Amino acid sequence: MVVQAGNDRDWRVRGSYFEACNCDAICPCRSVHGRPGGPSTHGLCYGTLSWDVREGHAEGVDLSDLKVVMSLRYRDQVQPSTPWEVVLYVDDRADDSQHDALADIFLGRVGGTVGEQYGPAIGTVHAVRRGRITVEHVEAQKRIDIVGFITVEAEGAASEPNDVQCGIPGFDHPGTELQGQKLVSTDETLRWEIRGRGHAAFVTDFDYASTR
Numbered sequence: 001m002v003v004q005a006g007n008d009r010d011w012r013v014r015g016s017y018f019e020a021c022n023c024d025a026i027c028p029c030r031s032v033h034g035r036p037g038g039p040s041t042h043g044l045c046y047g048t049l050s051w052d053v054r055e056g057h058a059e060g061v062d063l064s065d066l067k068v069v070m071s072l073r074y075r076d077q078v079q080p081s082t083p084w085e086v087v088l089y090v091d092d093r094a095d096d097s098q099h100d101a102l103a104d105i106f107l108g109r110v111g112g113t114v115g116e117q118y119g120p121a122i123g124t125v126h127a128v129r130r131g132r133i134t135v136e137h138v139e140a141q142k143r144i145d146i147v148g149f150i151t152v153e154a155e156g157a158a159s160e161p162n163d164v165q166c167g168i169p170g171f172d173h174p175g176t177e178l179q180g181q182k183l184v185s186t187d188e189t190l191r192w193e194i195r196g197r198g199h200a201a202f203v204t205d206f207d208y209a210s211t212r
Contacts, residue, residue: 009110011101012209013063015054016137017169018144018154020180020201021047022192025158027200030177031165041200043077046192047183048152049168050135050144051106051206058101066091066098067133068106069146071190074121083123087190089131089146103128105208113208118168126189142178142203149187154178154201166202175204 021027023041030037049070056063069089075082088107090099104110107128108119131146144152159177166175178201183194 009059009210011056011058011063011105011110011112012207013051013053013056013058013102013105014207015056015205016052016135016203017050017173017175017206018052018135018137018142018152018201018203019047019049019166019168020144020152020154020178020183020199021045022183022194023047023200025179025198025200026164026177027166027202029166030202031167031171032159032163034165037167039076044073044075046073046185046190047071047200048144048150048185050133050137050152052135052137053102058105061097061101063098063101066094066102067135068102069131069133069135069144069150070106071150071185071187073190074123081121084121085124085126085190086122087126087187088128089133089149090128091133092130094130099130110210112210113170117170137203142201149185151182151184152180152201153182154180154203158198158200164202166204169204169206173204173206175202177202 156179162174180199180201
């Protein structure tokens with residue numbers, strides 16, 4: 001089953017969110033105490049976003065207890081910023097119906113919350129891959145691991161709890177900025193490596209739906 005494009009489909013996914021990018025912490029694109037964000041630290045932004053779907057459904061398909069990860073890259077040293085280049089990784093435990101539904105939701109193909117927030121920024125989707133995904137969003141050390149592709153780690157707060165907001169999970173879901181320790185992608189399409197620099201990372205929750 002493929003979730004068809006449009007806003008008339010019934011779906012909802014919610015759970016925990018964790019991301020890391022190459023910017024200096026606190027990532028300049030985030031809002032702190034309600035102040036608007038700005039351009040990235042280096043003019044070229046790349047990183048990895050992850051969603052742990054604790055509860056979810058799409059047109060009767062159960063999406064609970066599945067993981068989704070997105071790698072992205074864009075340039076904002078030119079204005080307007082270039083569209084995102086992305087690779088989406090979907091939990092390899094998902095069956096075909098679950099896989100298609102998650103890809104459509106998190107790539108913004110079915111509108112809703114994603115279509116209002118980060119979906120319009122997505123330009124080129126280089127690939128949608130199945131992956132053996134492990135995420136740790138609640139431990140002292142936050143982590144994303146996709147066997148053969150991605151390793152992300154962060155440990156230690158760079159802000160007070162709930163002081164920081166990010167548009168991807170929604171500004172109504174404040175969270176905590178972290179000190180990133182490792183940001184590695186060995187994917188042939190989007191490849192980078194940062195280790196031990198204290199780069200930007202962020203953790204919160206999310207709640208996306210077909211209607212608000």
